Ligand SMILES: Nc1ncnc2c1ncn2[C@@H]1O[C@H](COP(=O)(O)OP(=O)(O)O)[C@@H](O)[C@H]1O
């Protein structure tokens with residue numbers, strides 16, 4: 085087993101009396117796709133928020149490359165090379181696709197407290213923006229305002245933005261949510277391509293997608309880890325079948 | 336930042352040229368009125384950097400306007416500094432530091448709380464000036480002289496001359512506009528775009544957003560200080576009214592009237608509002624009522640302010656440029 089890129093130790097988040105995330109210890113290995121599944125309200129988004137710094141844990145620790153990043157602000161964590169998408173698409177709706185990715189690439193500069201030279205001269209950022217749009221199949225949409233995109237395209241734009249920040253680890257919160265079949269297939273293919281050179285933490289509801297992309301799976305139920313293991317083991321686990329998969333199959 | 340269309344830049348150049356020759360053709364009174372408009376235009380433009388470009392609605396922006404006036408008065412009276420070359424930079428530094436300090440407190444909050452904090456801080460300054468004998472209390476402080484502008488012992492211009500002072504104010508307006516444009520077109524300006532459009536997303540991408548908000552607050556406070564310096568120098572007096580919430584509120588009205596997030600909108604807004612006040616006050620003693628109706632009408636009929644009038648289109652036809660195409664490509668309101 086390789087050294088984990090990201091690791092949680094006894095991570096918990098309490099909302100009043102509710103333990104949304106309860107004593108979760110998981111290791112995410114470098115270069116792998118690690119899915120986190122579980123029924124609605126299981127605490128998956130909250131867990132991701134703890135990883136990305138959107139929320140502070142009540143207790144426990146998050147380690148990135150062996151050092152604690154617990155309680156760091158989202159911007160600090162993003163700069164370490166951890167990018168994330170949101171369950172509700174989160175882009176700059178008033179800006180064009182190109183501008184969205186341009187700004188995302190800009191976020192990698194040590195600081196943007198640079199007041200004098202026109203930003204338009206930064207060909208490197210423009211190139212990075214185009215490159216990420218290209219990877220996500222949005223290059224022909226580059227001048228379109230994000231608000232004018234279809235739901236699926238907007239989700240792909242958010243992925244393009246994350247890629248433009250050149251992260252090592254990507255955290256996805258239900259990237260396929262609300263997408264049609266075709267778009268889903270496109271995004272699954274995109275995630276596979278990204279996975280070739282990145283580490284992914286993937287929260288996803290679509291079990292077929294999870295089982296086709298992921299290497300390992302963690303099942304979260306009521307904020308607690310029910311089981312973690314390789315895809316095959318999770319698929320055949322009776323406990324998981326009973327607690328989650330079985331319930332999912334009945335619409 | 337959405338760039339100002341070229342056609343509109345043409346119009347702006349024409350306007351600046353008109354402003355430059357204007358004192359040759361009118362009575363002194365109108366030169367002074369124009370100077371007053373320019374001061375308000377600089378002040379409103381600085382507020383636009385916060386309200387329009389950063390979505391930080393401040394109701395205490397007069398704090399820096401007034402502080403500049405008092406700084407100039409104190410520098411003159413207590414340090415014997417009369418030169419433009421010393422008092423202007425020192426005043427701007429004082430305002431920048433004050434804005435840095437106030438901003439550091441205020442930007443911890445947002446929305447209605449930001450409005451409250453900025454208002455409260457400006458009111459504190461107001462009452463401090465009003466109740467401090469050394470600052471002249473409610474009477475304020477007279478300036479013994481206009482700032483002098485000497486180079487190697489020779490006066491290169493004389494701000495006691497009203498027309499010269501007008502040009503001085505005009506230069507301050509143009510400089511403010513150019514600095515604001517530069518800042519908005521820089522990498523910093525793009526970070527501000529990100530903060531305005533979606534601050535949580537900007538932060539999740541890796542922008543330490545409070546750095547940019549604080550920097551913008553400081554820049555806006557400094558430009559407001561320039562306006563206050565020119566305003567106090569023109570009036571020859573600074574009093575608590577410079578710091579009042581009325582002054583902050585008027586700038587906010589001008590920004591909204593003129594069009595947020597445009598820079599030139601607030602300049603047009605200052606012109607329209609102050610000219611209208613002047614005219615209305617000459618016709619009826621109920622002029623405030625009249626102004627109120629006008630402001631409401633503009634806000635209802637032109638939600639994006641005077642700047643949204645199809646001036647760019649008009650200029651496009653005039654200069655034969657593609658302003659219409661550009662306007663058509665702009666997204667509508669959500
Ligand atoms: N900000 C919050 N404040 C209070 N309760 C929350 C908050 N966010 C999530 N919760 C609760 O925590 C539980 C887990 O939510 P969430 O992490 O969104 O689940 P999932 O993403 O697995 O559907 C839910 O019961 C939800 O109502």
Ligand SMILES: [Mg+2]
Pocket residue numbers: 128129130171
């Ligand atoms: Mg969720």
